Amino acid sequence: MDHYVGIGELCVARAPSTIVTRGLGSCVGVVLHDINRSVGGLAHIMLPSSTDFTSYTNPHKFADLAIPAMHEQLLQLGGRNFKARIAGGAKMFATVSERAGFDVGVRNVERVRQVLRQLGIAIVNEDVGGSVGRTVTFEVSTGSVKVRSVGRGEQVL
Known part of the structure:
Protein backbone atom coordinates (compact mmCIF):
# COMPACT_ATOMS: atom_id res chain seq x y z
CA MET A 1 0.00 0.00 0.00
CA ASP A 2 1.26 3.47 -0.84
CA HIS A 3 0.91 6.45 1.48
CA TYR A 4 1.58 10.13 0.83
CA VAL A 5 2.70 12.42 3.66
CA GLY A 6 2.03 16.13 3.22
CA ILE A 7 3.66 19.05 5.00
CA GLY A 8 3.12 18.77 8.74
CA GLU A 9 1.83 15.20 8.50
CA LEU A 10 3.10 11.79 9.51
CA CYS A 11 2.28 8.22 8.62
CA VAL A 12 3.12 4.89 10.22
CA ALA A 13 2.66 1.56 8.46
CA LEU A 32 11.86 5.68 11.79
CA HIS A 33 12.14 1.97 11.06
CA ASP A 34 12.27 -1.33 12.92
CA ILE A 35 13.46 -3.86 10.33
CA ASN A 36 12.83 -6.85 12.63
CA ARG A 37 9.18 -5.93 13.22
CA SER A 38 8.57 -4.60 9.67
CA VAL A 39 7.09 -1.31 10.86
CA GLY A 40 8.10 2.22 10.04
CA GLY A 41 6.98 5.79 9.73
CA LEU A 42 7.72 9.06 7.99
CA ALA A 43 7.09 12.57 9.30
CA HIS A 44 7.33 15.82 7.29
CA ILE A 45 8.62 18.32 9.87
CA MET A 46 7.98 21.98 9.09
CA LEU A 47 9.20 23.78 12.23
CA PRO A 48 11.59 22.92 15.06
CA SER A 49 9.58 23.68 18.19
CA SER A 50 5.99 24.15 19.28
CA THR A 51 7.16 26.26 22.22
CA ASP A 52 7.69 29.19 19.84
CA PHE A 53 3.90 29.41 19.42
CA ILE A 67 8.68 12.65 16.33
CA PRO A 68 7.51 11.48 19.79
CA ALA A 69 3.98 10.99 18.39
CA MET A 70 5.29 8.88 15.51
CA HIS A 71 7.50 6.91 17.91
CA GLU A 72 4.52 6.18 20.16
CA GLN A 73 2.37 5.06 17.21
CA LEU A 74 5.16 2.73 16.06
CA LEU A 75 5.48 1.28 19.57
CA GLN A 76 1.74 0.55 19.44
CA LEU A 77 2.33 -1.34 16.16
CA GLY A 78 4.90 -3.51 17.94
CA GLY A 79 8.09 -1.70 16.96
CA ARG A 80 10.92 -1.67 19.48
CA ASN A 81 14.38 -1.16 17.95
CA PHE A 82 14.26 1.92 15.74
CA LYS A 83 16.84 3.45 13.45
CA ALA A 84 16.38 6.88 11.86
CA ARG A 85 17.20 8.47 8.54
CA ILE A 86 16.66 12.16 7.88
CA ALA A 87 16.61 14.36 4.79
CA GLY A 88 15.95 18.03 4.07
CA GLY A 89 16.81 21.12 6.05
CA ALA A 90 17.92 23.08 3.00
CA LYS A 91 18.54 26.81 2.86
CA MET A 92 15.94 27.68 0.23
CA PHE A 93 15.92 31.47 0.52
CA ALA A 94 19.43 32.75 1.20
CA THR A 95 18.54 36.40 1.80
CA VAL A 96 15.89 35.57 4.39
CA SER A 97 17.86 32.70 5.96
CA GLU A 98 20.89 34.86 6.61
CA ARG A 99 19.03 36.95 9.16
CA ALA A 100 20.28 36.08 12.62
CA GLY A 101 18.69 32.87 13.88
CA PHE A 102 16.24 32.56 11.00
CA ASP A 103 17.76 29.64 9.09
CA VAL A 104 14.81 27.35 9.70
CA GLY A 105 16.41 24.46 7.79
CA ARG A 117 18.80 11.61 20.77
CA GLN A 118 16.35 12.14 23.66
CA LEU A 119 14.36 9.12 22.47
CA GLY A 120 17.53 7.01 22.19
CA ILE A 121 17.16 6.58 18.42
CA ALA A 122 20.34 6.57 16.32
CA ILE A 123 20.48 8.36 12.98
CA VAL A 124 22.09 5.86 10.61
CA ASN A 125 22.19 8.11 7.55
CA GLU A 126 21.18 11.58 6.43
CA ASP A 127 21.04 13.95 3.48
CA VAL A 128 20.64 17.44 4.92
CA GLY A 129 21.49 21.05 4.14
CA GLY A 130 22.40 22.47 0.78
CA SER A 131 19.94 24.44 -1.30
CA VAL A 132 17.85 21.85 -3.13
CA GLY A 133 14.41 20.43 -2.46
CA ARG A 134 14.02 16.72 -1.90
CA THR A 135 11.54 13.86 -2.29
CA VAL A 136 11.78 10.90 0.09
CA THR A 137 10.47 7.41 -0.70
CA PHE A 138 10.52 4.86 2.15
CA GLU A 139 9.95 1.12 1.61
CA VAL A 140 8.83 -0.28 4.97
CA SER A 141 9.56 -3.93 4.09
CA THR A 142 13.24 -3.34 3.26
CA GLY A 143 13.98 -0.10 5.10
CA SER A 144 15.18 1.45 1.85
CA VAL A 145 15.04 5.25 1.89
CA LYS A 146 15.54 6.93 -1.48
CA VAL A 147 16.12 10.67 -1.70
CA ARG A 148 15.62 12.37 -5.04
CA SER A 149 16.60 15.98 -5.72
CA VAL A 150 16.95 18.22 -8.75
CA GLY A 151 20.43 18.17 -10.21
CA ARG A 152 21.65 15.39 -7.92
CA GLY A 153 19.48 12.48 -8.99
CA GLU A 154 18.60 9.76 -6.51
CA GLN A 155 20.59 8.37 -3.62
CA VAL A 156 19.83 5.64 -1.10
CA LEU A 157 20.22 6.41 2.60
Whole structure:
Protein backbone atom coordinates (compact mmCIF):
# COMPACT_ATOMS: atom_id res chain seq x y z
CA MET A 1 0.00 0.00 0.00
CA ASP A 2 1.26 3.47 -0.84
CA HIS A 3 0.91 6.45 1.48
CA TYR A 4 1.58 10.13 0.83
CA VAL A 5 2.70 12.42 3.66
CA GLY A 6 2.03 16.13 3.22
CA ILE A 7 3.66 19.05 5.00
CA GLY A 8 3.12 18.77 8.74
CA GLU A 9 1.83 15.20 8.50
CA LEU A 10 3.10 11.79 9.51
CA CYS A 11 2.28 8.22 8.62
CA VAL A 12 3.12 4.89 10.22
CA ALA A 13 2.66 1.56 8.46
CA ARG A 14 3.46 -2.12 8.40
CA ALA A 15 5.17 -3.84 5.50
CA PRO A 16 4.48 -4.03 2.63
CA SER A 17 4.01 -0.28 2.36
CA THR A 18 5.65 2.63 0.62
CA ILE A 19 5.53 6.08 2.22
CA VAL A 20 6.42 9.17 0.17
CA THR A 21 6.82 12.85 0.95
CA ARG A 22 7.65 15.63 -1.49
CA GLY A 23 8.64 19.26 -1.21
CA LEU A 24 11.27 18.98 1.50
CA GLY A 25 13.01 22.34 1.31
CA SER A 26 13.78 23.69 4.76
CA CYS A 27 11.43 21.00 6.10
CA VAL A 28 12.92 17.71 7.31
CA GLY A 29 11.68 14.22 6.50
CA VAL A 30 12.21 11.85 9.42
CA VAL A 31 12.04 8.09 8.84
CA LEU A 32 11.86 5.68 11.79
CA HIS A 33 12.14 1.97 11.06
CA ASP A 34 12.27 -1.33 12.92
CA ILE A 35 13.46 -3.86 10.33
CA ASN A 36 12.83 -6.85 12.63
CA ARG A 37 9.18 -5.93 13.22
CA SER A 38 8.57 -4.60 9.67
CA VAL A 39 7.09 -1.31 10.86
CA GLY A 40 8.10 2.22 10.04
CA GLY A 41 6.98 5.79 9.73
CA LEU A 42 7.72 9.06 7.99
CA ALA A 43 7.09 12.57 9.30
CA HIS A 44 7.33 15.82 7.29
CA ILE A 45 8.62 18.32 9.87
CA MET A 46 7.98 21.98 9.09
CA LEU A 47 9.20 23.78 12.23
CA PRO A 48 11.59 22.92 15.06
CA SER A 49 9.58 23.68 18.19
CA SER A 50 5.99 24.15 19.28
CA THR A 51 7.16 26.26 22.22
CA ASP A 52 7.69 29.19 19.84
CA PHE A 53 3.90 29.41 19.42
CA THR A 54 1.11 30.19 21.87
CA SER A 55 -1.42 28.15 19.89
CA TYR A 56 -1.46 25.83 16.90
CA THR A 57 -3.87 23.47 15.18
CA ASN A 58 -1.43 20.88 13.84
CA PRO A 59 1.07 19.40 16.31
CA HIS A 60 2.64 17.17 13.65
CA LYS A 61 4.36 20.07 11.91
CA PHE A 62 6.73 20.50 14.88
CA ALA A 63 9.80 18.30 15.48
CA ASP A 64 9.31 18.30 19.26
CA LEU A 65 5.77 16.89 18.93
CA ALA A 66 5.70 14.91 15.67
CA ILE A 67 8.68 12.65 16.33
CA PRO A 68 7.51 11.48 19.79
CA ALA A 69 3.98 10.99 18.39
CA MET A 70 5.29 8.88 15.51
CA HIS A 71 7.50 6.91 17.91
CA GLU A 72 4.52 6.18 20.16
CA GLN A 73 2.37 5.06 17.21
CA LEU A 74 5.16 2.73 16.06
CA LEU A 75 5.48 1.28 19.57
CA GLN A 76 1.74 0.55 19.44
CA LEU A 77 2.33 -1.34 16.16
CA GLY A 78 4.90 -3.51 17.94
CA GLY A 79 8.09 -1.70 16.96
CA ARG A 80 10.92 -1.67 19.48
CA ASN A 81 14.38 -1.16 17.95
CA PHE A 82 14.26 1.92 15.74
CA LYS A 83 16.84 3.45 13.45
CA ALA A 84 16.38 6.88 11.86
CA ARG A 85 17.20 8.47 8.54
CA ILE A 86 16.66 12.16 7.88
CA ALA A 87 16.61 14.36 4.79
CA GLY A 88 15.95 18.03 4.07
CA GLY A 89 16.81 21.12 6.05
CA ALA A 90 17.92 23.08 3.00
CA LYS A 91 18.54 26.81 2.86
CA MET A 92 15.94 27.68 0.23
CA PHE A 93 15.92 31.47 0.52
CA ALA A 94 19.43 32.75 1.20
CA THR A 95 18.54 36.40 1.80
CA VAL A 96 15.89 35.57 4.39
CA SER A 97 17.86 32.70 5.96
CA GLU A 98 20.89 34.86 6.61
CA ARG A 99 19.03 36.95 9.16
CA ALA A 100 20.28 36.08 12.62
CA GLY A 101 18.69 32.87 13.88
CA PHE A 102 16.24 32.56 11.00
CA ASP A 103 17.76 29.64 9.09
CA VAL A 104 14.81 27.35 9.70
CA GLY A 105 16.41 24.46 7.79
CA VAL A 106 19.41 24.36 10.12
CA ARG A 107 17.16 24.79 13.17
CA ASN A 108 14.90 21.97 11.98
CA VAL A 109 17.83 19.57 11.54
CA GLU A 110 19.29 20.48 14.94
CA ARG A 111 15.96 19.96 16.70
CA VAL A 112 15.27 16.67 14.89
CA ARG A 113 18.68 15.37 15.99
CA GLN A 114 18.02 16.50 19.57
CA VAL A 115 14.60 14.84 19.79
CA LEU A 116 15.90 11.57 18.31
CA ARG A 117 18.80 11.61 20.77
CA GLN A 118 16.35 12.14 23.66
CA LEU A 119 14.36 9.12 22.47
CA GLY A 120 17.53 7.01 22.19
CA ILE A 121 17.16 6.58 18.42
CA ALA A 122 20.34 6.57 16.32
CA ILE A 123 20.48 8.36 12.98
CA VAL A 124 22.09 5.86 10.61
CA ASN A 125 22.19 8.11 7.55
CA GLU A 126 21.18 11.58 6.43
CA ASP A 127 21.04 13.95 3.48
CA VAL A 128 20.64 17.44 4.92
CA GLY A 129 21.49 21.05 4.14
CA GLY A 130 22.40 22.47 0.78
CA SER A 131 19.94 24.44 -1.30
CA VAL A 132 17.85 21.85 -3.13
CA GLY A 133 14.41 20.43 -2.46
CA ARG A 134 14.02 16.72 -1.90
CA THR A 135 11.54 13.86 -2.29
CA VAL A 136 11.78 10.90 0.09
CA THR A 137 10.47 7.41 -0.70
CA PHE A 138 10.52 4.86 2.15
CA GLU A 139 9.95 1.12 1.61
CA VAL A 140 8.83 -0.28 4.97
CA SER A 141 9.56 -3.93 4.09
CA THR A 142 13.24 -3.34 3.26
CA GLY A 143 13.98 -0.10 5.10
CA SER A 144 15.18 1.45 1.85
CA VAL A 145 15.04 5.25 1.89
CA LYS A 146 15.54 6.93 -1.48
CA VAL A 147 16.12 10.67 -1.70
CA ARG A 148 15.62 12.37 -5.04
CA SER A 149 16.60 15.98 -5.72
CA VAL A 150 16.95 18.22 -8.75
CA GLY A 151 20.43 18.17 -10.21
CA ARG A 152 21.65 15.39 -7.92
CA GLY A 153 19.48 12.48 -8.99
CA GLU A 154 18.60 9.76 -6.51
CA GLN A 155 20.59 8.37 -3.62
CA VAL A 156 19.83 5.64 -1.10
CA LEU A 157 20.22 6.41 2.60
